[in-house]
Amino acid sequence: DQQVKQNSPSLSVQEGRISILNCDYTNSMFDYFLWYKKYPAEGPTFLISISSIKDKNEDGRFTVFLNKSAKHLSLHIVPSQPGDSAVYFCAARLGGGSNYKLTFGKGTLLTVNP
């Protein structure tokens, strides 16, 4: 039973336009959400995060939106650049614990075309 779902395996956008990557979750006990970016032959790198008590977090070109009632979050990249082409993973953490285990989605391959 997948608790974090990224239903779009791939997304293609033009350079300069907005990229919107979506993520749905099923467990209402998740309290913290993260996005990671992964290039081939490298490890995932942390991109941006949001606490469940917020609905938006912005960092430069990257904005994450959280809709708790819909159990949905999205990552907006504006403007998209060719260097943004990578696999993006959504991840979530269960609240209340003292450790830091993340549950990941399957990832979305973003291709930004020049």
Place this chain on the structure above:
Amino acid sequence: DAGITQSPRHKVTETGTPVTLRCHQTENHRYMYWYRQDPGHGLRLIHYSYGVKDTDKGEVSDGYSVSRSKTEDFLLTLESATSSQTSVYFCAISGQGSSYNSPLHFGNGTRLTVT
């Protein structure tokens, strides 16, 4: 790369042989993790450690064991490798001691092929 080194970076082994992957960190972080990445599955947690000699299972721990005898090293062992364990393995660390919301940082992975 947040001071994380995984070794080896690539390995090919035969079914039934033991394999040990090593993760070394220079950040003195308390928490260390092993994940595997497979097509169609994303990243799945195998085992994690919350201190020296303190480890626990993740969601796909069958066939794997871990050891952490010192803060900087976290070893993942496949006692008898199977073809289903062909995967890319990522080590991660967390500096949770400084911030509850500090994210995991990953190494560059070990690509393991079991023939």
